[in-house]
Amino acid sequence: MPRPLPILGLNHLALAVRxxxxxxxxxxxxLGFREVERPxxxxxxxxxxxxGIQIHILETEYAYEGGDQPNSRADHYAFAMADTSELIEILNEHGIPFxxxxxxxxxxxxxxxDPDGHSIEVAVYPADPPFLD
Structure with a gap:
């Protein structure tokens, strides 16, 4: 059995953008993140x-080229929420299809x-999902 590393958690997502x-x-x-000072x-x-996480926005000419619709079977990242009703309101207010x-x-x-085509998932999980450790 592989020995687990003492990883504390996910620190940040780095996203190439235009x-x-x-x-x-x-x-x-x-999504409600706040900007902080950057080196x-x-x-x-x-x-x-x-x-509890950071998003690092990296402007580059090699930005991600997503498709015209979110793709759950390709690169994406996911956030967990207890309820998505407020998210749906915000997406509708901003005219973001979902x-x-x-x-x-x-x-x-x-x-x-997102504006560069990165697919984002927001999920509401059952109370006791058997597949999460």
Whole structure:
């Protein structure tokens, strides 16, 4: 059996984007992260924090090229919530299209995209999901 590492948790997501201001506004105004001071790197970007994690926005000409709809079977990241009704209100207010479904594990999922096409999932899990350690 492999020996587990003493990993404390997920520290940050690093996202390649085309426009720092647009992406920062999305993660701040739609998902509720707040911008914090970032070290003086020699490339544009922003750091945001919230919910115990960080998002590092990295502006680059090699930004992610997502499709025209969220893809749950490709690269994506997921947040857990107890209820998504407020999220749905915010997505509608900002005109952000989304897809909702309930999968076989009774997980209620909402998928949408950020301005660069990164697919985002927000999931409501059963009270005691047997598959989470």
């Amino acid at each position: 426009d720092t201001k647009t992406s920062t506004a999305f993660y701040r105004d739609v 003086p790197f020699d490339f544009p970007g922003a750091w945001l924090v919230g919910y 897809i909702q479904r309930v999968n076989a594990g009774n997980i209620h999922q909402t998928f949408f995209q």
